[in-house]
Amino acid sequence: MFSKTIGPGNGKCRQAELQVRRRPASAVVRQTPWSQIRLRDEFRCALFPFPIFRKYTMVLSDRDAQRLLGDALQSIDEYYEQRGIFQGKFGFGERPAIVVVDFAYGWTDSSYAGGSDRLDLPVEKTAELLAAGRQRGLPIIYTTSPYRPETGDQPFKSAADRSTTFRAWDARACEIDQRVAPEPSDLLIYKENASAFFGTHLAPYLIEQKVDTLLITGCSTSACIRATATDAKGNRFRPVVVSDCVGDRSAVCHVFTLHDIQSRFADVVSLDQALQQLSDRD
Known part of the structure; x- marks a missing residue:
């Protein structure tokens, strides 16, 4: 097990401990099930802990991602609701x-x-x-x-x-x-x-x-x-x-x-x- 601080380095975020079973360097990331990755403490202190999860984010399911981001997204919803912002709907029109x-x-x-x-x-x-x-x-x-x-008119980052x-x-x-x-x-x-x-x-x-x-x-x-x-x-x-x-x-x-x-x-x-x-x- 190892620990790493996530979020801004201002001392306000508590440490999140990421427990991952050690695997050989040749192991495929897909073989590491989500159940072996556990976040402890408040996840809200960092919305995107990509430095920690960069090896895993491309193989997660939508449900796993929802679990990963759940607390952070809920805190955003609560913030908006408390202030009465972004609560409206566009709805369907006629055409x-x-x-x-x-x-x-x-x-x-x-x-x-x-x-x-x-x-x-x-x-x-x-x-x-x-x-x-x-x-x-x-x-x-x-x-x-x-x-x-192949021409000189190729888009960047595509x-x-x-x-x-x-x-x-x-x-x-x-x-x-x-x-x-x-x-x-x-x-x-x-x-x-x-x-x-x-x-x-x-x-x-x-x-x-x-x-x-x-x-x-x-x-x-x-x-x-x-x-x-x-x-x-x-x-x-x-x-x-x-x-x-x-x-x-x-x-x-x-x-x-x-x-x-x-x-x-x-x-x-x-x-x-x-x-x-x-x-x-x-």
């Missing part, structure tokens, strides 16, 4: 649309360096939402990145970063996953930035379609979903993130970002809640 952000193979296929199997379930759930949306004639928009072969141990970034990486394939009537937008709005014609298109509510699905929760929700609010649409239909490579980033989005930038609802809202408008 919703669905945006599917970056569910392309470069993100959903783990043979690519930026791909993750953690997106399998959100992709499946998004297919359910799309079926309901098409049945009701909702506008459906997809986004992905434009494919560029999922296309090169790795010799994974499949090379290619045209397929930017193709929408066939499990949620677009139909001819859907709009496909190639975007250069995290937000589906920034530098694209998404906002004018939604206005033309008389849309007031945007159901947001796709990846990654902590990047493009957050940016899209923030810009949807900024463009005066009602942003609704469907939690079952978004995902991230990191469960910790996913859980925290959904909580923060819910507090300040959008409503966060389950797939069942979204489907019920659509059904209520039939």
Whole structure:
């Protein structure tokens, strides 16, 4: 067992003892079950103890991440509630649309360096939402990145970063996953930035379609979903993130970002809640 102080080094945080059974250096992180990692004392003194958990955060489930962050997120909720801030809801308007952000193979296929199997379930759930949306004639928009072969015009810090141990970034990486394939009537937008709005014609298109509510699905929760929700609010649409239909490579980033989005930038609802809202408008 070893101890390490987490949080600011101001002496106010108590020590958190992380008990981990010693394993050979060659052991795979995935073999260390969550039950062997226990935090003692107040977790609230540090929202993100990444220096301690950096070996484990990429293999946690969403439920594990919720347990890890639970006390900290609860303390944030209590703080907001005591002050009466961030308590409102956007709600559903009269005319919703669905945006599917970056569910392309470069993100959903783990043979690519930026791909993750953690997106399998959100992709499946998004297919359910799309079926309901098409049945009701909702506008459906997809986004992905434009494919560029090796040129000098490559984006910085993108999922296309090169790795010799994974499949090379290619045209397929930017193709929408066939499990949620677009139909001819859907709009496909190639975007250069995290937000589906920034530098694209998404906002004018939604206005033309008389849309007031945007159901947001796709990846990654902590990047493009957050940016899209923030810009949807900024463009005066009602942003609704469907939690079952978004995902991230990191469960910790996913859980925290959904909580923060819910507090300040959008409503966060389950797939069942979204489907019920659509059904209520039939």
